[in-house]
Amino acid sequence: MNTMTQPDPFMLNQWYPIASLQEILPGQPRATKLFGQRISYERNVAGALQVSDGSRALPVLEQYGCLWTSLGEPDELFDVPEYAEPDRRNVNAGSVGVQVSAQRGIENFLDMGHFPYVHTGILGALPHTEVKEYNVEMIRDGREIIATECLFYQPMASTVSTSGADVEYIYRVPHPTCSVLYKSSPMDEKRLDAIALFGQPTGEETFRGHMVLSILDDVNTDDFISYFQLHIFGQDKPILENQMPKRLPLDPRAETPIRADKTSIMYRRWLTGHGVTYGTIPAAA
Amino acid sequence: MHDKTWVPVANSTDLAPHHVFQGRLMGQELAIWRADDGHVNVWENRCLHRGVRLSIGINTGSELVCQYHGWRYANRNAGCTYIPAHPADAPARTICSKTWPVIETGGLIWTHFEDRDPPLPELPEGGAALRPLPLAAAPEMVRESLAGLAPEGFGPLDETLQARGPAGSLHLMVQPADAGRAVIRGIVQSDEPELALLRRLNLFLRSARDQILAQAALTPAPEPIPHRPERVSEELAEMPEMVSGPARLRVQVAKKELVAKDIVALELEPLRGALPASQPGAHIDVALPNGLLRQYSLVNAPGETGRYVIGVKREPESTGGSAAIHDSLAEGDLLAISEPRNNFTLRRDVEETILVAGGIGVTPLLSMAAALKDDGLPFRLHYFAGSEEQIAFGERLAALGDRLVNYIGLDPEKTALALKGILKSPAPHAQVYVCGPAPMLDVTRATAAEAGWPDAAVHFEYFANTREIDTSSSFRIELARSAVTLEVPAGRSILSVLQEAGVAPPSSCCQGACGTCMARVIEGEPDHQDVYLSEAEKAAGDKILTCVSRAKSDRLILDL
Missing domain, CATH: 2.102.10.10 (Rieske [2Fe-2S] iron-sulphur domain)
Known part of the structure; x- marks a missing residue:
């Protein structure tokens, strides 16, 4: 894209993650992009975070181990209550740039059908390919999509099991470029691990994915948890970068959905309903 | 352009x-x-x-x-x-x-x-293709720049980028990859040693490319051609039920061959274009010269898409379908067929697949076996045949190697015993597919149920419904979506009443075997007389095959 496209109001007026807090060192200014716009940020020696687009100071929020800002007027950031539970490990697993729109990235995050093909032997295994029926609905007055009772066969269901079994997932989409998934914790079957993908739309056809985990794990090191998550994301990246077009098509007839894609169908409708044009190809009126 | x-x-x-x-x-x-x-x-x-x-x-x-x-x-x-x-x-x-x-x-x-x-392009006989040369320049410009250049031994290239000289003839083509991207391709015909000649021409094209690129650098690069992919059809966007029309594909009998005693294989070729895709387990309707419509399973292996292959057994009690094929149909004859329909789909998300074939019922299972073999999934095909000479499609069977088990000439008692052995241990993530004559299917299903196989893991296809259909009842049907009430008198089927009213679902075998005419039951108690639905589906009572089944209640409300 040679010309810089202006974001639509819904996209503009959101908080966006621009860095992992642990990577921001006092007195070392850094720059990144949001909507194609250059953004600089710095933690001054007094410890305060400052974000600027070069002409004005931008709002600052420190949340879920990330620095968040906005080029518009954002409401409150969505809640991930698990992050505050004292016995959890909160890990910023890393930030990865991807040459595709952030919405394509979110849609991939919501998808179970690719597990046996893209995450073979980890999140899925052939021939167990079926995506069973699940529920998806809108909650919080249409501000969030939630998919529940999502079951998918996983070859090593937990660190203690030797055989495969169905694992249950819950997916939340509380933000146009952020999603949180929950799956049963290997450490405590009654509780759920939370894994989040926070998308920073650096451009219409590029984003950085910030991965944040809030899990029950007193065995593995932070590094190991990060490597694992980066390994998974590294498998998704080449697939995402071979999607055409790079922006997410919102015309229902642009691609061929199947029942397994119920969540993404709702996600696309939700984006359409909010008039999202940035990073998408809106349906012709 | x-x-x-x-x-x-x-x-x-x-x-x-x-x-x-x-x-x-x-x-x-x-x-x-x-x-x-x-x-x-x-x-x-x-x-x-x-x-x-x-x-x-x-x-x-x-x-x-x-x-x-x-x-x-x-x-x-x-x-x-x-x-x-x-x-x-x-x-x-x-x-x-x-x-x-x-x-x-x-x-x-x-x-x-x-x-x-x-x-068709006019090309020299026996030419060799040049190494392609991509370059970032407008294709028209590349074409114009190449015309007039004279590669050594060939003389100048004319406007169509052809040249002829002592060395032979040369045809260049410019592939318009995009508005600002081209690929120079070519074919050369010459008596010179090929490798040296191709090298020389490649050097010539590379120097031409440098000139063209130098020239292209003087003008701004054109915008890439925007790609607007075609939209998928409206119903695909909604993921609909599968429907099928009547026999409207025209095919020619490319080959008719006896592949076992009383069994002929037909290979059907499209008159033009390509045949629609099929999957393992699919069947086609064949409209026969004598006016009958009959269903035959496709034997095709994955990728075998140039022809449909079916197997037809001569049935002594045939109503004329198989006899018409065996006696009157010849190679070169035209047939009308339907697009493939699949009510006997093969799951491939399983760890073990057991295929049980009785006689000519082997046809859909051959297609399944080939697909499973291609996928590298474990399976076994158990083939029950009356005698050695009744074993059909020997070549295809041979390709299955030790995954094929034959059972020859067993009486009903021994067949039942063999089935007991095959189905003795139900495994999770295993599936059973069975196709054959009705009595054998009944025994197989009963054996599977006894051994503890869940209903959903046992898939079957009857190729005919041999049960006596009782049409003595009379009842009312209400069509919820069409807001119509119709009377079904004794002696007539729901389907024929629906057809008369113009609201019928697609139908095919008309004997309760293929599942095509299924409708959803909203209220009322169906009187199932088909062999398509499983016992669990019949007990649930929310589906009915309208061609043979009727109502036990006074009325049925159908989702039509």
Whole structure:
């Protein structure tokens, strides 16, 4: 894209993650992009975070181990209550740039059908390919999509099991470029691990994915948890970068959905309903 | 931007076995691949599901498999044959990748985007293809710049980029990859040693390229041609039920061959174009010369898309269907058939598959066995036949190796015993498929149930309903969606009453065996007389086969 496209109001007026807090060192200014716009940020020696687009100071929020800002007027950031539970490990697993729109990235995050093909032997295994029926609905007055009772066969269901079994997932989409998934914790079957993908739309056809985990794990090191998550994301990246077009098509007839894609169908409708044009190809009126 | 002509988009040597070549023509990315049967496919480089490039997919030699979700597209017709996320469903027939015509000549692969085939390119006999030379310049400019250049020994290239000289003849082509991208391709015919000549021409083209690029640098690069992919059909966007029309495909009997005692195999070829995609377990309706409509399962293996292959047994008590095929049909005859329909779909998300065939019931199972073998999934085909000479499709069976177990000439008692052995231990993630004569199917299903196989793991297809149909009841049907009430008198079927009212679902076998005419029951108690629904489905009472089943209650409310 040679010309810089202006974001639509819904996209503009959101908080966006621009860095992992642990990577921001006092007195070392850094720059990144949001909507194609250059953004600089710095933690001054007094410890305060400052974000600027070069002409004005931008709002600052420190949340879920990330620095968040906005080029518009954002409401409150969505809640991930698990992050505050004292016995959890909160890990910023890393930030990865991807040459595709952030919405394509979110849609991939919501998808179970690719597990046996893209995450073979980890999140899925052939021939167990079926995506069973699940529920998806809108909650919080249409501000969030939630998919529940999502079951998918996983070859090593937990660190203690030797055989495969169905694992249950819950997916939340509380933000146009952020999603949180929950799956049963290997450490405590009654509780759920939370894994989040926070998308920073650096451009219409590029984003950085910030991965944040809030899990029950007193065995593995932070590094190991990060490597694992980066390994998974590294498998998704080449697939995402071979999607055409790079922006997410919102015309229902642009691609061929199947029942397994119920969540993404709702996600696309939700984006359409909010008039999202940035990073998408809106349906012709 | 170019004359109506075939355009070369790849060299034949680019299409290595089981490779997918990524090409480009006028801004459109192409996935170009050769199947094991030699057929070259030129497709839109995009999986219809989520837009992932098919050129990063897997060419199995018979199908192209998308890397993202494993969707499979068949050689030649590009129809989607399998969607792994829904292993029990047949993909909607119309999910079909975009394809373009293809010819292969002069060591090059050619295609075009015109509505009709342009005349074939005139090429020298026995030429060799040059190494392609891509360059970032407008194709028209490349063409203009090449005209007039004179490669040594060939003389100047004319306006059509042809040259003839003492060294031989040279044809150059400019592939318009995009508004600002071109590929120079060519064919040379000469008596000179080939390698040295190709090297010399490659050097000539490289120096021409440098000149063209220097010139191109003086003008701004043109905007790439925007790619607007075609929209999928409206019903695909909604993931509909599969429906099928009457027999409207025209095919020719390309081969008729006796493949066992009283069994002929027919190979059916399209009169034009490609045959629609089919999946293992699918059948077609065949309209016979004597006016009858009969269902036959396809024997086809994956990628075997040029012809439909069916097996037909002469039935002594036939109402004329099989006799018409055996006695009057000849090679070269035309037949009307339906598109393939699949009510006997093969799941491939299982760890073990048991196929049980009785007699001619082996036909759909042969197709399944070939697909499972291709996928490397464990299975066994248990084939019950009356005698050695009744074993059909020997070659296909031989390809299954030790995964085939034959049972010859067993009486009903021994058959039941053998089935008990086959089905003795139900395993999780295992599935059973059985097709054969009604008595054997009944025994197999009963044996499976006894051994503890869940109903949902046992799939069956009767090729005929041999039960006596009781049509003595009379009742009322209410059609919820059409808001119509109809009377079904004794002696008539629900289907025929619906057909008269013009609201009938598609139908096929009309004897309660194929499942095509199924309707949803909203209220009322069905009187099931079919052999299609499982016991659990019958007990649930929310589906009915309208061709043979009736009502036990005074009325039925149907979702029609």
